[in-house]
Amino acid sequence: MRVILADDSVLIREGVARLLTDHGFEVVAQLEDAEGLVEAVDTLQPDVVVVDIRMPPTHTLEGLRAALELRRCAPEVGVLVLSQHVESRYAMDLLRSGGGVGYLLKDRVGDVAGFADAVRRVGCGGSAVDPEVVERILARPRPSNPLAGVTRREREVLGLMAEGRSNQAIASRLFLNAKTVESHVHSVFTKLGLLPAPDDHRRVLAVLAFLQDGPGEGSS
Amino acid sequence: MSDMGATGTAWRRDDAQVDMPVDAGQPQPSARRRQAAVAALAVAVALAGVAGAAQRGISPMALVPLVPTGLLFVVAGIISWSRRPDSSVGRLLVATGFAWSLAQVLLLVPHAAVSTLGLALLPLGLAFMAHVALVFPSGRLSSRSERILVVVPYVLAVAGVPVTDPGDCRECLPNPIGVDITLGFGRLYYLGLLLAVLPTALCFLVVLVRRWRTSSVAARRILLPVIPGACLFILVYAVALLSELGVPTGLGQEWALVALLLIPAAPVVLLGGLLRTRLARTRVGDLVVELGETSPRGPLRATLARVLGDPSVEVGYWRAEGSDYVDGDGRPLLLPTDDRTRAVKLIERSGQPVGALVHDVALSDDPAHVDAVCAAAGLALENARLHAEVLARLIEVKASRARIVEAGDVARRRVERNLHDGAQQRLVTLTLAIGMARSRLDPHADPDADVLLRQAAEEAEAAVRELRELARGLHPSILSEVGLVAAVDSLVERSSVPVEVCSSVHGRLPPPVEAAAYYVVAEALTNVAKYARASAVAIRIDKDGDRLRIEVADDGIGGAAIHPGSGLEGLVDRLAALDGHLEIESSVGSGTRLRAELSCG
Numbered sequence: 036m037r038v039i040l041a042d043d044s045v046l047i048r049e050g051v052a053r054l055l056t057d058h059g060f061e062v063v064a065q066l067e068d069a070e071g072l073v074e075a076v077d078t079l080q081p082d083v084v085v086v087d088i089r090m091p092p093t094h095t096l097e098g099l100r101a102a103l104e105l106r107r108c109a110p111e112v113g114v115l116v117l118s119q120h121v122e123s124r125y126a127m128d129l130l131r132s133g134g135g136v137g138y139l140l141k142d143r144v145g146d147v148a149g150f151a152d153a154v155r156r157v158g159c160g161g162s163a164v165d166p167e168v169v170e171r172i173l174a175r176p177r178p179s180n181p182l183a184g185v186t187r188r189e190r191e192v193l194g195l196m197a198e199g200r201s202n203q204a205i206a207s208r209l210f211l212n213a214k215t216v217e218s219h220v221h222s223v224f225t226k227l228g229l230l231p232a233p234d235d236h237r238r239v240l241a242v243l244a245f246l247q248d249g250p251g252e253g254s255s
Numbered sequence: 256m257s258d259m260g261a262t263g264t265a266w267r268r269d270d271a272q273v274d275m276p277v278d279a280g281q282p283q284p285s286a287r288r289r290q291a292a293v294a295a296l297a298v299a300v301a302l303a304g305v306a307g308a309a310q311r312g313i314s315p316m317a318l319v320p321l322v323p324t325g326l327l328f329v330v331a332g333i334i335s336w337s338r339r340p341d342s343s344v345g346r347l348l349v350a351t352g353f354a355w356s357l358a359q360v361l362l363l364v365p366h367a368a369v370s371t372l373g374l375a376l377l378p379l380g381l382a383f384m385a386h387v388a389l390v391f392p393s394g395r396l397s398s399r400s401e402r403i404l405v406v407v408p409y410v411l412a413v414a415g416v417p418v419t420d421p422g423d424c425r426e427c428l429p430n431p432i433g434v435d436i437t438l439g440f441g442r443l444y445y446l447g448l449l450l451a452v453l454p455t456a457l458c459f460l461v462v463l464v465r466r467w468r469t470s471s472v473a474a475r476r477i478l479l480p481v482i483p484g485a486c487l488f489i490l491v492y493a494v495a496l497l498s499e500l501g502v503p504t505g506l507g508q509e510w511a512l513v514a515l516l517l518i519p520a521a522p523v524v525l526l527g528g529l530l531r532t533r534l535a536r537t538r539v540g541d542l543v544v545e546l547g548e549t550s551p552r553g554p555l556r557a558t559l560a561r562v563l564g565d566p567s568v569e570v571g572y573w574r575a576e577g578s579d580y581v582d583g584d585g586r587p588l589l590l591p592t593d594d595r596t597r598a599v600k601l602i603e604r605s606g607q608p609v610g611a612l613v614h615d616v617a618l619s620d621d622p623a624h625v626d627a628v629c630a631a632a633g634l635a636l637e638n639a640r641l642h643a644e645v646l647a648r649l650i651e652v653k654a655s656r657a658r659i660v661e662a663g664d665v666a667r668r669r670v671e672r673n674l675h676d677g678a679q680q681r682l683v684t685l686t687l688a689i690g691m692a693r694s695r696l697d698p699h700a701d702p703d704a705d706v707l708l709r710q711a712a713e714e715a716e717a718a719v720r721e722l723r724e725l726a727r728g729l730h731p732s733i734l735s736e737v738g739l740v741a742a743v744d745s746l747v748e749r750s751s752v753p754v755e756v757c758s759s760v761h762g763r764l765p766p767p768v769e770a771a772a773y774y775v776v777a778e779a780l781t782n783v784a785k786y787a788r789a790s791a792v793a794i795r796i797d798k799d800g801d802r803l804r805i806e807v808a809d810d811g812i813g814g815a816a817i818h819p820g821s822g823l824e825g826l827v828d829r830l831a832a833l834d835g836h837l838e839i840e841s842s843v844g845s846g847t848r849l850r851a852e853l854s855c856g
Contacts, residue, residue, distance in 0.1 A: 044680045050687040057691070094672065095736045119679050120723050122733050122745055141679075142719040145686035145712055147694045176753040178791060 036158050039075055041066040041098065042087040042117070051085060051144060058151035068092070069101035076109050083113035083158035087141075088125070099125055106132035113157035117141045126168045127247055134236035137163030137199070153199075162199035162236045164243070169197040172246050181246065184226050192219040199239050286340050290333045293349055297329040297356065304360035313363060313426045321359035324519040325380075328352030331522035334529055339620070342394030347387045348522065354380035367431040371416070374430055378415045382408035384521060385459060388485035392477055392620050401462065407455045411448065418445045446500065453496050460489045471596065473565035474617030480528030488517050539627045546635040555632065555639045556583055562628055565618055571611040572640035574647055580611055583639060585646025588613075602629045602636060609636050657767065657832040664730075664770055671730040679722050686715045731773065738762075739769045743776050743794065750780050752789050752809070758796040764803065768855040771829045772796065772805050775837070775851045778822045779807035787811025787847055801856030803835075808848040815841040815849075826851070 038060045042048045045067070052062045063079045066072060068091045076084060084105060088098035102114040106129075115137035116129060129136040137157040143165065144150050153163035173182065173194060182190065188209075195205045202220065206213045220238070224231050227245055232238035301322050305315045329352035336345025354376045361373030385408040389401055396402045417434045418441070434441035467475065467482045492514045497504050542562045546555075560568040571580030571588040580588045590611055591597040598619045600612040618625055629636075689712045698705040734742035740758050747754040763769070776794060783789050789811030797804045817823040817839055827837050835853025 044676070044684075046684040047680055047687070050684050050691075054687065054691060057694075089675065089732075094675075095732070119675055119683075120727060120732070122741075123748060124733070124737070124741055124744065141683045142686050142716060144683065145690040145716060147687075147690040171748050175748055176751060178753045178755075 036083065036155060037061050037063045037079065037081040038154065038158075039064045039066065039072070039079060039081045039084045040086075041069055041072055041084065041090065041101070043067050043090045044087070047087070047141070047144075054144060054147050055085075055151065055154065058147070060151070060154065069097040072101045073104060073108060076105060076112055081112060083115060083135075083154055085115045085117065085154060088116050088118040096125075099128070102129065102136070103132055106136070110135070113137070113154075113160065115139065115154055115157045115163060121165045121168050123168045123172055123243075123247060126164055127243065130162060130164070130236075130240045130243065134162060134234070135160040136236075138168065139163060139165045140167060152204075156199060160236065161201070162239050164198050164239060166194070166198055169194050169243070172243055173197070175246070181227055185223060189219050189223050189226075192216055193223050193242065196220060196223075196235075197239055197242050199235065201235055286337070290337055294329065294333055297326060297349075297352060300353070300356050300360060301326060304356070304363065307360065308363055308426075311363070311365075311426075318359050318363075320519060321355045324522075325352040325354070325356030325359070327519060327522040327526075328355065331525045331529075334526065338529065339392065339394070342390075342392060344387055344391055344394050347383050347390070347394075348525070351380050351383040351387070352522075354383060362427045365428060367428065370428045371431050374419045375413070375416045377419055378412035379409070382412040384518070388459065388463060388481060391481045404455075404458055404462065407458075411452055411455065414451075415448055418448060449496055449500055453493060453500075456489050456493050456496070460486060460493075463489075471565075471567060471615045471617060473563070473567065473615035476564045477528075477617050477620050480524045484521065484524045488514065488521070491517060539624075539631050542628060543631045546632055554583075555635055559612070559628060559632060563614060563618060563625065565615045567615050569613040570636070570639070571613060572636070572643035573608040573610050574644050576644070576648075581643050581647040583643055583646075585643050585648075585650050587647075600625055600629060602633070604633055604637055609633070609640055653832070653834070656828070660771075660829050660832045661767055664767065667729045668735075671726045671732070674722060674726045674729070679719065679726065682715055682719045682722065686712065686719060689715060734769055734773050735766065739764060739772050739796070742769075742773050743796070746773075746777055746780055747794070750792070751784050752787075752792050754780070754792040754794060756794045756796075758794075760796050760798045760803070764798075764855050767833060768803060768853060771826075771833055771835070771853055772803060772851070774829060775805050775826055775849070776807060778826055779849045781822070782815060782847075783807075783809045783811065786815065787813075789846065798855060801854055803853050803855040805851045806848065808846060810846045812843065813841045813845050813847050814843040815839060815847045823849075 036059070038055055040048050040052055040055075040062060042051070042065075048065050048067070052065060055062055063081055064075050066075060069086065072084065072086065084102075086098040086102055088096060090097040098116055098118075102116050105112060105114050110133055113135035114129070116125070117139055118125075119141055121138065121140055126138045129138050135157055137153055139150075139153060143153070157163050173190070182193075185193065191209060192205055195208060196202075200208070202213050202216045205211075206216045209216070221231065223242075224238075227242070229241050229245060232241045301318075304318050304322055308315050308318060328348050332345045332348030332350075332352055334345075335342075335348060339345065358373045358376035358380070361369050361376065364370060364373070386405055389405050390396055396405060417430070417432050418436050420430055420433060434444060436442055436445035463482050463486055467478060467486075470478055494504050495514045539562065542558065545558060556568060556570045559570060560566050569582065569588065571582065571590060574581050580590060582588045588611075590599050590613060596616050597613055598616045600614065602609045602612060612625070612629060614625070689708055693705065693708045693712065696704060696708065731742050731745065733745050740756075740760055743756060743758070747756055764772070776796075779794075780792070783792055787809045789809035792807065792809045795804070795806040795808075817827065817837070823837065823839070830837050830851055830853050833853040833855075835851060837849070837851045839847065839849050841847035
């Protein structure tokens with residue numbers, strides 16, 4: 036799988052490049068800002084781009100803007116945005132731009148296998164949402180909690196699903212069989228009053244949008 | 256300036272057009288002598304006329320109305336000359352007066368050449384009057400077109416001598432070079448002349464009306480007797496000319512008489528105008544009384560504007576501290592330096608600058624009046640100056656408080672940025688290195704090493720987390736990235752108590768305002784989580800004009816207060832720097848309501 040890295044910290048860039056190479060990725064370019072990213076994607080045709088959210092010149096949201104720009108002009112290329120802190124708002128902006136997106140805390144690279152898996156997932160059109168974002172959206176206190184009738188196990192499944200994991204991955208993580216996971220997912224969707232989504236990405240969006248903004252927002 | 260008492264004055268001349276001699280109100284002795292001589296000469300001319308007429312057995316009444324009219328012009332001219340020796344207006348009026356008195360006297364001399372000269376002086380008087388109308392009050396022509404226009408009446412006056420007749424004067428000789436204007440070439444010449452006079456009159460009318468329309472209120476006060484009067488004269492004169500040309504105006508030949516009758520009115524109107532400025536000076540006395548009653552906070556500017564007749568007057572108070580001027584509200588006032596419509600009068604008391612009066616340049620026509628007003632307002636000005644200085648200092652203190660808060664914010668951002676680019680990146684790299692080490696190590700081959708590495712990884716992760724929280728506390732990047740409402744949403748997401756947010760803020764606010772509002776909400780939510788034992792929180796953020804109102808209300812146990820040294824107290828300072836305040840309503844058992852209001856303009 037071909038990867039482009041964009042991060043203004045050379046330490047992190049080198050480290051991530053090594054991690055990904057070790058896991059069978061081919062790092063085709065390393066950029067230190069978001070300027071030439073669209074052009075590089077155009078010429079090098081990578082499967083996935085890993086981009087830091089905060090880069091020169093303004094050190095604010097350059098990476099996010101570049102990611103959303105890439106979604107428009109090269110929707111087939113996966114984009115994984117990394118950040119020192121996560122905001123669910125930015126996660127939702129990315130998720131709404133279609134499949135093949137990810138938004139993770141930078142320190143998730145410590146879990147090398149998990150990180151490599153997330154990059155691969157994004158490269159294959161899936162999604163990777165940071166557990167902290169998922170947890171914050173799920174745990175948000177509400178006067179009437181739509182998750183009130185959801186069992187602990189179902190909530191666990193829901194959390195992993197919202198991170199963008201497949202039923203298969205959830206099953207092996209929770210030592211369940213895939214059929215059980217599937218029935219949990221089905222049950223959660225029913226309890227939340229959501230229609231079952233056709234693919235992994237769309238079910239992530241449906242669930243998170245529902246919990247973030249209330250009914251009617253995430254049924255697409 | 257001896258009459259200015261303790262108040263010294265100095266003129267700053269920004270406009271060469273208004274090059275007023277400082278002693279305009281008090282003519283030099285030589286000028287006085289010259290004026291007296293002129294007056295004596297005018298009387299002599301009149302007496303000579305009377306004596307000459309008496310000698311030839313002609314009734315002195317034949318000298319009416321030209322000689323008395325001429326004398327009136329001479330009187331108005333001398334007064335205006337002594338008031339403004341720099342302006343040619345006075346001299347032109349004297350010349351007008353002499354032209355007409357002398358004309359009548361010369362017409363009665365039974366000698367063809369002398370009589371012709373008398374006839375020539377009649378239209379010349381009108382040309383002088385036209386000249387006055389154009390240059391009043393400065394005596395200067397302000398444009399090339401005016402310089403051309405002013406010559407035309409003189410040319411027409413000379414051209415008009417052959418068609419001038421001595422009118423009803425039975426004792427006068429007929430015009431020796433006169434032509435018969437009723438037929439032939441004389442008729443053509445006469446009509447041609449009238450046709451030349453008409454557009455000239457119209458040009459004068461246009462110039463005068465334009466001057467009036469572009470004049471400030473203060474300037475119009477001075478132009479008032481002359482320009483409308485001149486316009487009226489021109490209109491009447493034009494109608495008379497049209498009648499003469501046979502254009503049916505509905506008005507008879509007698510209309511020309513009205514124009515003639517208006518001529519002696521001109522010096523009377525001018526004298527009235529001059530007298531009115533005199534009267535304005537007596538208002539200075541009222542000013543002294545009025546300012547005695549006015550408290551320092553009273554509208555000194557408005558009083559001065561009224562007394563000076565210039566609504567555009569600005570008063571600048573000298574601020575020794577900054578060596579600059581401030582207005583009555585303590586805000587900086589820059590004195591105009593290249594504005595031709597404004598003049599500046601610096602006011603001093605006992606050698607110390609007190610203030611500056613910025614006024615319409617038209618007031619410079621009567622500098623003595625401005626001087627008198629400033630002298631009368633001296634004490635009130637000094638009081639107002641002290642008041643303005645205090646206000647200015649208050650504004651500075653506010654600004655410095657805002658700067659302190661801003662400097663704090665800048666420092667926080669810088670530290671956050673340094674953390675982000677430094678320690679946080681290094682720790683992430685460290686986490687990554689540990690992770691890669693672990694992935695390469697077979698945990699079964701060296702279980703101890705694996706445990707150690709796992710512990711190292713956990714520590715590094717904890718450090719990253721703590722650093723993240725620290726950085727967020729220093730400066731929430733979403734606040735500067737997206738804005739207040741997004742940052743508040745992000746806070747709400749982290750709250751342990753359900754929060755309802757209602758906001759009418761759209762778009763961005765100035766960074767200090769966003770920061771202050773954000774910290775109000777953050778501090779309120781922290782307090783709710785720590786002490787309130789609440790089950791619900793409602794946040795309202797309303798932007799109403801240039802005021803931003805924030806309310807955070809909970810249904811907890813209440814009893815909260817702003818304690819010294821608490822986070823809330825820090826907010827009070829932050830809000831005060833933005834012209835805002837914080838209040839808390841928190842009786843025991845009925846929840847807490849925190850209200851903040853600040854300026855967001």
